[in-house]
Amino acid sequence: DVKVTQSSRYLVKRTGEKVFLECVQDMDHENMFWYRQDPGLGLRLIYFSYDVKMKEKGDIPEGYSVSREKKERFSLILESASTNQTSMYLCASSYETAYNEQFFGPGTRLTVL
């Protein structure tokens, strides 16, 4: 069974803190993605990775960075958390095929105070 796990379901951090969100997939997928979901805005792509150590900016990369040292693990880093980064963060992965269904993790609800 397909499995994408995220390190925390709920997280509360203070403004200025460095925040790490971890995602692990067990499907040997090449592609991994980080989104944030906000009401009325849908899912917006922050960063994605198509191979180990490879990364590409998505639509809203400002204030975020990522790391992919192993194929199964993709980390999202908030260098200095701000209140406007309070959101639901979703990780996804997919095979590198012509038709790409993405599989999502359960999400991390991050609150920055």
Place this chain on the structure above:
Amino acid sequence: DQQVKQNSPSLSVQEGRISILNCDYTNSMFDYFLWYKKYPAEGPTFLISISSIKDKNEDGRFTVFLNKSAKHLSLHIVPSQPGDSAVYFCAASVSGTSYGKLTFGQGTILTVHP
């Protein structure tokens, strides 16, 4: 620039009736479309997809229709059930490129009343 739009933020339907969720896109390069369903506190799960070489795809109670000339797709749920109450996202991609990137709409909250 919102390339995929779901203009109805919410939809309310009676159990047993049809639910129709709509989605419009602007990028004519999109050729593969997906619908996802999301319950609160869970990640989105894949529901159904359609390639641009088709105009209809069916899977049980769920049917997706694609009108390429109008750049419009819709998801029909018949009959609707209370368990279908969730947020529905449409997504679009250009197949074979862009490392499988999907562009999502804003989502439509479906409520099915018993």
